[in-house]
Amino acid sequence: MRVLVTGGAGFIGSHIVSALAARSHEPVVFDSLHPRAHSGRAEPPGAEEIRADVRDGEAVAQALRGVGAVCHQAAMVGLGKDFADAPEYVGCNDLGTAVLLAAMAAAGVRELLLAGSMVVYGEGRYDCPRHGTVRPGPRIPADLDAGRFECACPRCGRPLEPGLVAEDAPADPRNVYAATKLAQEHLAAAWARATGGRAVSLRYHNVYGPGMPRDTPYAGVASLFRSALARGEAPRVFEDGGQLRDFVHVRDVAEANATALEALHGRPGGTLTPFNTGSGDPRTVGAMARQLALAYGGPEPVVTGEYRLGDVRHITASSERLTSELGWRPRVAFEDGMAEFARAPQRGAVMAAAPPAG
Numbered sequence: 001m002r003v004l005v006t007g008g009a010g011f012i013g014s015h016i017v018s019a020l021a022a023r024s025h026e027p028v029v030f031d032s033l034h035p036r037a038h039s040g041r042a043e044p045p046g047a048e049e050i051r052a053d054v055r056d057g058e059a060v061a062q063a064l065r066g067v068g069a070v071c072h073q074a075a076m077v078g079l080g081k082d083f084a085d086a087p088e089y090v091g092c093n094d095l096g097t098a099v100l101l102a103a104m105a106a107a108g109v110r111e112l113l114l115a116g117s118m119v120v121y122g123e124g125r126y127d128c129p130r131h132g133t134v135r136p137g138p139r140i141p142a143d144l145d146a147g148r149f150e151c152a153c154p155r156c157g158r159p160l161e162p163g164l165v166a167e168d169a170p171a172d173p174r175n176v177y178a179a180t181k182l183a184q185e186h187l188a189a190a191w192a193r194a195t196g197g198r199a200v201s202l203r204y205h206n207v208y209g210p211g212m213p214r215d216t217p218y219a220g221v222a223s224l225f226r227s228a229l230a231r232g233e234a235p236r237v238f239e240d241g242g243q244l245r246d247f248v249h250v251r252d253v254a255e256a257n258a259t260a261l262e263a264l265h266g267r268p269g270g271t272l273t274p275f276n277t278g279s280g281d282p283r284t285v286g287a288m289a290r291q292l293a294l295a296y297g298g299p300e301p302v303v304t305g306e307y308r309l310g311d312v313r314h315i316t317a318s319s320e321r322l323t324s325e326l327g328w329r330p331r332v333a334f335e336d337g338m339a340e341f342a343r344a345p346q347r348g349a350v351m352a353a354a355p356p357a358g
Ligand SMILES: NC(=O)c1ccc[n+]([C@@H]2O[C@H](COP(=O)([O-])OP(=O)(O)OC[C@H]3O[C@@H](n4cnc5c(N)ncnc54)[C@H](O)[C@@H]3O)[C@@H](O)[C@H]2O)c1
Pocket: 006, 007, 008, 009, 010, 011, 012, 013, 030, 031, 032, 033, 034, 035, 037, 038, 052, 053, 054, 055, 072, 073, 074, 075, 076, 077, 091, 092, 096, 115, 116, 117, 118, 181, 203, 204, 205, 206, 207, 208, 213, 220
């Protein structure tokens, strides 16, 4: 099948292109090579490529000719520099999605895979020993400044036990990027209802692996640590390093897309189904930094106590639905993935290309 992969020149998109080609699909890359994501030259993806913006309705309509499904990865990612980035996030992520969906509706393309994100949940799941599952609000600067990083029970103030979020947990986007990722899902669900289309949102966790962009305000934490190591510096771990995350390898995420694409045909029309997409093997940010520094042969991480207000404390989810309904299973173990990541080139990185020998 001919599949349009928006954002196909990006980190995750380029691995999806390879996974689809390996399954004898015909991926077509649609990517604007956004300057925030690509500093300078992008790697040739090895697939047919259209260089255009998803907000350009005419270019999208042309690109949809002969296409059976769309895998929508194009987006501005990360927390950004400051609130001034908001219009560009909303433009690329939400206006872009609306333009794409309108063109799909007109062209009769009825199958959509969306790059969702675990950021739609805000904080992860927490249990109070006395009050059961509770939803702590955003952490406040006074607590963070005092080194009180853990969320407390909103009813009794007791420490909370982090747990695994399921897809039916309420959405609680805490920053502009998160708000745009949630709006993408709502738009796609509205499109599915209006057209009878089939849509799946794969809510990725912290994706890492070869080709990850180097450190920018838009990059993920694994990339920041990897870039520090490449400069000969220790990774700087914020808070106390105890933040739980689910680090999932980019090849596993690409396989999840290929698996979900093939399962789309059999799914009921008119709805969007979300699937958490994680490794199921939560680690702390501190442990990830240590594993990566060890694999790289670089200096031990430094725990700084700094924080970013938009960050959540713990966010890990169950990816059981993706396994039980679609038969996907992550294959890359944390230690193996980090060992490979320590050696792999980063995108847009001149100085971050290779670790020291030995
Ligand atoms: N990296 C992660 O950990 C992670 C986690 C959750 C969700 N996601 C989602 O996965 C998708 C891919 O992210 P990534 O990490 O590969 O980021 P990336 O920046 O490497 O790739 C995004 C691609 O989209 C393109 N793009 C951006 N705006 C565009 C526009 N208006 N028109 C056309 N192309 C445009 C960029 O040029 C880039 O090639 C995004 O939708 C992101 O929200 C990523």
